[in-house]
Each structure stands twice: as C-alpha cells, then as structure tokens.
Amino acid sequence: MADIIYTYKNQVYANITNKCDCACTFCVRSLKDAVGEATTLWHEKDPSLEEIKAAIDAFDFTGYEEFVFCGYGEPTCALENLLASAKYIKENHDLKIRLNTNGLGNLYHKRNIIPELATVIDSVSISLNAPDAESYQKVTRPQFENAYEAMLDFAEECNHTLSHTQLSIVDVLPAEDIKKCQEIADSRGVYLKVRKYS
Numbered sequence: 001m002a003d004i005i006y007t008y009k010n011q012v013y014a015n016i017t018n019k020c021d022c023a024c025t026f027c028v029r030s031l032k033d034a035v036g037e038a039t040t041l042w043h044e045k046d047p048s049l050e051e052i053k054a055a056i057d058a059f060d061f062t063g064y065e066e067f068v069f070c071g072y073g074e075p076t077c078a079l080e081n082l083l084a085s086a087k088y089i090k091e092n093h094d095l096k097i098r099l100n101t102n103g104l105g106n107l108y109h110k111r112n113i114i115p116e117l118a119t120v121i122d123s124v125s126i127s128l129n130a131p132d133a134e135s136y137q138k139v140t141r142p143q144f145e146n147a148y149e150a151m152l153d154f155a156e157e158c159n160h161t162l163s164h165t166q167l168s169i170v171d172v173l174p175a176e177d178i179k180k181c182q183e184i185a186d187s188r189g190v191y192l193k194v195r196k197y198s
C-alpha cells in the first residue's frame, strides 16, 4: 500500500491522490516511485477520507510545525478529501497547513475554490515553472489551453485571501528566465521563491 503520510527533509507531507491535470516533463513521478522516507507514492486506488484520517491518526507529529499537501499528484484534484483532511488536521493537531499546487484548481473545478481552501489552508506554494505561457505549456503540458494566465490569477487571488502565498521556481532555469519570473511575480504582487534544485 502506498504511503499517504511521508516525510522528506524534516517535513511531513500528505500524498492524497495520484490524479493530475498536468504532465510536467520534469515530474519526479516519471523518475522514481517515491521520495524521502516513503516506500511508494503510487496508490493502487486513491485513498478514501477514512484511510487518510487513519494515516494521520497513526503518525506521530511531535517536532513538526507544518503539514504539507504534496504527493504524487495534484492535491486539488482530490479537493473534497483535501479540504476534509486539512480540517481534520486543524481539529486534532497544532500544525500550520500548506498546499503545494500547480495552481490550476479553478480551471479543473470550473469555479473559484479559493474561498474553500482559505477555510483550512494557511499557505500555498504555486509552481510557476516558466517565464511565459508558451514555455509553460511545453514544460507542464496541462489539460487546459489558458493555464498560465489562470495559474497567475489563482496566485494573485490566493495572495489576497490566504496568510501566505508564493510562486515557486527551481534555480535550474537560466538567469534571464529567473529574472522574468521575478518580474511576473512582482507584477502580480506575489512573493517568488527560487528553490534550490535537489
């Protein structure tokens, strides 16, 4: 059975779905079956809310301050379980909750999901991945045509609604692209996190 809760570099993560509306060229899923302390992050079938709650109950959160939704799939593709399990964490543990997302949840669900996220999620990290729509389409291969603009709108709206919002890129991008990404984040008023490649 796949790990629902796993740890990686002193952080605890929830792997609640393998569904994703992108097919990123760099996705770690195509390279290996797990990261960190996990054995496999491929579910035979996406876990039910009861199974997620059971995994939460079985985990010792001592020493952790934050619970991060980030696994082998896009957490907002399992929105109901994301919201319900985040609520369960809030009710039972003193942990901040972060969502790592591709920022396409509003497109996927064809409505604004941010008010629902805001009831249980403290911070959101959105993968920017590219400095323009064309290269974004090439590298993330989303199911949608207008994904780049929608992802930026999502980030801007989250920034108005949640305690902390960041766009993120990895420092493998050329310096010129990193500069452009910074300008885009600035134009949306959203903090840009440049993560080290690992």
Ligand code: SF4
Pocket: 020, 021, 022, 023, 024, 026, 027, 028, 029, 071, 072, 073, 074, 102, 140
């Ligand atoms: S959005 Fe995340 S899970 Fe989905 S393909 Fe891209 S990197 Fe992989």
